[in-house]
Amino acid sequence: MRKNIVAGNWKMNKTLQEGTALAKELQAALTGKVINCDVIICSPFIHLASINEIVDGKSVKSGAQNCADKVSGAYTGEVSAAMVASTGAKYVILGHSERRAYYGETNAILKEKVKLALENNLTPIFCIGEVLAEREAGKQNEVVKKQITEGLFDLSAEDFGKIVLAYEPVWAIGTGKTATSAQAQEMHAFIRQTLVAKYGAAVANETSILYGGSCNKDNAKELFSNPDVDGGLIGGASLKVDAFLPIVEAF
């Protein structure tokens, strides 16, 4: 059975001291608790090594929010997949809409990042999603299919089996405007059908597809109750334990 996952995306928030304090508080809150999902915190690069000392890797796991599309060398300011992995992190968010929109990340670039992440035993949390104009034009399926096809469909079935997907309608990110439960389910079912057509039902049914975009403690339960929604990628609500924990407990 595919995994349920709740992943926090801290984005560019928290100093090192604030981030380690948050990780400690979350780990303490989840230690010894029965939880029905994997919990991942995706912190800024500079937090990763410290956070790996704090989380137990079982009830709380660590991930990054990005990695470079090159192996190593003269790429000032970049952080490679191997460097991320060397901190003990196990996951990396790739293709977040903010990276696509503000830093020019294309599907072709993301394909390289995915390859390097997998080579370094990092699980990519690969983000896809349409902007408002595309949804209003009824093009959301087309857009999401293109992102998946160009970013991921060069992978073998075996490698694709290591991917986590996160559907994040861009119009719902940080806006307080969540997709309805029905809109989320409709898109997640479409994504899964797209995976069935490419890799077959066995791979598609094992792939966790997370929802992201203004997911919070009030809507998580309903969103996660959909058959094709396997958890959430949580931005704003991952920055405080009392906002994040109820989302974890929604499973």
Ligand code: PGA
């Ligand atoms: P949000 O962000 O929960 O603050 O809308 C989600 C994300 O961008 O991953």
